[in-house]
Amino acid sequence: xxxxxxxxxxxxxxxxxxxxxxxxxxxxxxxxxxxxxxxxxxxxxxxxxxxxxxxxxxxxxxxxxxxxxxxxxxxxxxxxxxxxxxxxxxxxxxxxxxxxxxxxxxxxxxxxxxxxxxxxxxxxxxxxxxxxxxxxxxxxxxxxxxxxxxxxxxxxxxxxxxxxxxxxxxxxxxxxxxxxxxxxxxxxxxxxxxxxxxxxxxxxxxxxxxxxxxxxxxxxxxxxxxxxxxxxxxxxxxxxxxxxxxxxxxxxxxx
Amino acid sequence: xxxxxxxxxxxxxxxxxxxxxxxxxxxxxxxxxxxxxxxxxxxxxxxxxxxxxxxxxxxxxxxxxxxxxxxxxxxxxxxxxxxxxxxxxxxxxxxxxxxxxxxxxxxxxxxxxxxxxxxxxxxxxxxxxxxxxxxxxxxxxxxxxxxxxxxxxxxxxxxxxxxxxxxxxxxxxxxxxxxxxxxxxxxxxxxxxxxxxxxxxxxxxxxxxxxxxxxxxxxxxxxxxxxxx
Numbered sequence: 001x002x003x004x005x006x007x008x009x010x011x012x013x014x015x016x017x018x019x020x021x022x023x024x025x026x027x028x029x030x031x032x033x034x035x036x037x038x039x040x041x042x043x044x045x046x047x048x049x050x051x052x053x054x055x056x057x058x059x060x061x062x063x064x065x066x067x068x069x070x071x072x073x074x075x076x077x078x079x080x081x082x083x084x085x086x087x088x089x090x091x092x093x094x095x096x097x098x099x100x101x102x103x104x105x106x107x108x109x110x111x112x113x114x115x116x117x118x119x120x121x122x123x124x125x126x127x128x129x130x131x132x133x134x135x136x137x138x139x140x141x142x143x144x145x146x147x148x149x150x151x152x153x154x155x156x157x158x159x160x161x162x163x164x165x166x167x168x169x170x171x172x173x174x175x176x177x178x179x180x181x182x183x184x185x186x187x188x189x190x191x192x193x194x195x196x197x198x199x200x201x202x203x204x205x206x207x208x209x210x211x212x213x214x215x216x217x218x219x220x221x222x223x224x225x226x227x228x229x230x231x232x233x234x235x236x237x238x239x240x241x242x243x244x245x246x247x248x249x250x251x252x253x254x255x
Numbered sequence: 256x257x258x259x260x261x262x263x264x265x266x267x268x269x270x271x272x273x274x275x276x277x278x279x280x281x282x283x284x285x286x287x288x289x290x291x292x293x294x295x296x297x298x299x300x301x302x303x304x305x306x307x308x309x310x311x312x313x314x315x316x317x318x319x320x321x322x323x324x325x326x327x328x329x330x331x332x333x334x335x336x337x338x339x340x341x342x343x344x345x346x347x348x349x350x351x352x353x354x355x356x357x358x359x360x361x362x363x364x365x366x367x368x369x370x371x372x373x374x375x376x377x378x379x380x381x382x383x384x385x386x387x388x389x390x391x392x393x394x395x396x397x398x399x400x401x402x403x404x405x406x407x408x409x410x411x412x413x414x415x416x417x418x419x420x421x422x423x424x425x426x427x428x429x430x431x432x433x434x435x436x437x438x439x440x441x442x443x444x445x446x447x448x449x450x451x452x453x454x455x456x457x458x459x460x461x462x463x464x465x466x467x468x469x470x471x472x473x474x475x476x477x478x479x480x481x482x483x484x
Contacts, residue, residue, distance in 0.1 A: 003348055014336060071332040075342070077299050078328070079349050080321035251316075254300040 001085045004076070008093030011069065018101050021057060025050075025105025030113075039114025040205055043122055047201050050106060051194050054126055055133045056158050062094050062137030063154040067147040074255060083251045087138075091243060095134040099127045118204040125197035128235040132193045133158070135242035142249045165192045182217045190231075193238040200231050265291045266302070267452035275396065278419060278429040280443035282436075282476070287449040289432040290329055293399045296430075297326055309397070322350060325390035329401040329432075331382045335375030339366060339385060342374060346389055353393040360388040363414050379406045387415055391422070398422060398429045404438060416442050436473035448476070455480075 012018055028049060033042035069090060076086050106126060110119040140153040169188050173181060189195045203222045221227040265288045273279055281289050294300040296307055298314065298321065307314050314320045333342055347356070361367060364384040374382070383406050390398060400419070404412040419429055419442050433439050439446065439460075446463060448455040456463075456479065460472060469475040 007345055011334065011336070069334065072334040074299075074328075074332055075334070075346075076349070078297055078321065078324075078326045079346060080318055081349060082318045252301065254294075 001089050004081070004086060004089035005093045005096075007072075008069070008090055009097060011072070012065065012093060012097045017061060018097050021061075021098070022101040022105045025102060026109065028053075029106050029109035033109055033113040039116070040118070043110070043114050043116075043118055043201070044205060046106065046110075047122060047198065050122070050126055051129070051198055052162055054102065054129050055162055055194060058098050058130045058133035059137045059140075059154045059158050060151065061098065062134040063141050063151050064147075065094055066090065066138055066141035067150060077255055084247055087247055087250045088243075091134065091138055095131045098130045098134060102126050102130055118201060121201045121204055124232075125200055125235070128232070128239065129193060129197050132235065132239045132242070135239050135246070139242040139246040139249075142246045142253070161192055161194050166195070169195075186218070186221065190234050193235055196231055196234055196238075200228065265452050266295070268305075269449070269452070269454055270305075271447060271454060271457060273428050273430065275428045276423065276426045277445060278423050278431065278443045279445045279447055280439040281430060281432045281447050281449060282434070282439065283449035283455070288452045289449055290401055292449070293326070293401055293430065293432065296399060297321065297324065322353065322393065323396045325393065325395035325398045327383075327386045327390040327398075327400045327403055329405070330379075331386035333374040333382065333385070335373065337374050338371050339374065339377075340370040342385065343370075343389070343392075346392070350393050355394040357391055357394050358388075360384070360391050360414070360418060363418075364388060364411060380408060380411070383407050384411060387418075391418060396427055398427060400429065400431045402432055402434070404433070404435065412438075436471075436476065440472040446472075446476070448479075450480075 029046055032045045032049070033039065035042075035045075073086055073090070077083060103123060107123040110123060136157050137154050140157060141150045143153065144150050169185070172188070173185065176184075189199055199218060199222060203219050222231060269288070269292065281292065283289055291300055295302050296314075298316075298318065301315070309320050309323070312320075337345075343361075347353075364387075366384060366388055369377075369381065374385075377385070383403070387400075387403060390400065398419075403415055403419075407415065416438070419431070423429055423442075423444075429442075431439070431443065443460060445457065445459050447457040458466075463472065463475050463479070464470060467475040467478045469478060
C-alpha cells in the first residue's frame with residue numbers, strides 16, 4: 001500500500017494545487033491574526049473562514065483528483081493488487097496531503113501567534129474536517145462514473161453541510177422556540193461534522209458566554225474531557241462511514 | 256458465466272476452458288462481449304453469476320492470481336503526466352516478486368530512447384507498444400491481448416506476432432481478440448467465436464477448414480456464420 005501512496009503523492013505534488021492551497025491558508029491565517037488584535041479574535045475569524053473553505057476545497061479537489069486518476073487506477077487493477085488497497089491508497093494520499101497543507105497553512109501561524117488549547121482544537125478539527133470531506137468526495141465519485149455528476153454531488157454535499165443545514169436548524173429553533181430545545185440542538189449538532197467542529201472550538205473561547213442557556217449546557221458537556229472525547233469520536237465516525245461504504249462500492253463495481 | 260450492463264445482456268452463459276500452450280483467438284462482431292470476457296478474467300468487471308477458475312481455483316474477488324496474467328488492453332489508458340520510465344518502474348515496483356523480467360519487447364520497440372516522454376504525448380501506436388511491453392514483461396503464464404495489432408505499424412505488428420509464437424512455444428496460454436483473420440490464421444491454434452454474448456463455436460483452425468472445405472480461414476468463418484443465420 002505504501003508504494004501506491006507514494007505514486008499518488010507524487011502525482012498530487014506535481015499538480016501544484018496543494019502548494020497554492022497551503023499558501024492561500026498561510027496568507028489568510030497570518031492576515032487574520034494581524035488584523036484581529038488579540039489572538040482569540042484571530043482564531044475566531046479564522047474558524048469562520050476555515051470552516052467554509054476547507055470543506056469546499058477538500059471536497060472539490062478530492063473529486064477531481066479521483067476522476068483524473070481513473071487511468072492510474074485502471075492500470076493498477078490489471079496488476080496483482082487488491083482493489084481495496086488501491087482505493088485506500090488514493091484516499092490516504094489525498095487526505096494526508098490536504099491535511100499537511102492545512103497544518104502548514106493554519107497550524108504554523110496559530111503556533112506562532114496564538115498558541116493555546118483552542119488553537120490546537122482548531123487545527124485538530126480542521127484535519128478531521130479534511131479527512132471527512134475527502135471521504136465524502138470519494139463516496140460521491142464512486143457513486144457515478146460521470147465526472148460532472150460526481151462534482152455536482154460533491155458540491156451539493158458541501159452546500160448542505162456548510163449552508164443549508166444551519167438554515168434548517170435555525171428554522172427549527174425559531175419555530176419551536178417555546179420548547180426546551182437544549183438537548184435537541186445538541187443532537188442536531190452531532191448530525192453535521194462542520195457544526196460539531198465549530199462548537200468544539202467555540203466552547204473553548206470566551207465568546208461561549210454570550211450563547212446563553214444553551215451555551216451553558218454546551219459548555220458543561222463539551223467542556224469536559226468526556227464531551228470532547230465524544231465529539232471527536234463522532235467526527236471519527238463521520239469520516240469512517242463514507243470511507244467504508246465507498247470502499248465497499250468500489251470493490252464491487254465494474255471498471 | 257453471465258454478465259449484463261443494465262438491461263443489456265453482454266455475456267450469456269459463456270462456458271469455456273482454455274489449455275496452456277495454445278494460442279486461442281476470440282473473434283466475433285463488435286459488441287459481442289469479447290472485451291467484457293477478458294475484463295471478467297482480469298477481475299475488472301465482475302460477472303453477475305458463474306465462476307472463473309484458474310488452475311482449479313476461483314479467482315473472483317481475489318487479486319494475487321493476476322501476477323500470472325499479462326494484459327494488453329484494447330485502448331491503453333495511462334496517467335497522462337507520467338513518463339514511460341515512471342510507468343515501467345512503477346509496475347515493476349508493484350510486481351517486485353516477479354523472478355524473471357522480460358525486456359525483449361522494450362528493446363525491439365526501442366522504447367528506451369523514448370523513456371522520458373510523457374504518456375499523454377504519445378501516439379496511439381506507441382501507447383500500444385508500451386502496453387505490449389508491460390504485458391510480456393513479467394513472464395506471465397497467461398497473456399490476454401485485446402486487439403493487439405490495431406494501431407501498430409506492420410513491422411511492430413510482426414515483432415509482436417513473433418513474440419506471441421515464441422511465448423506459445425514456451426507453454427503459455429495466449430488469448431487474442433482480433434478482427435483481422437489473416438492474423439488469426441497466422442498465430443492462433445484455436446478460434447472461439449462469440450456472438451451476442453454466447454459461444455457460437457470453439458474449434459481448432461484445421462477442423463474449421465475441414466468442415467467448410469475452405470482453405471482460407473476468413474472464408475470458412477464467413478461460411479459458418481452465413482449458414483446458420
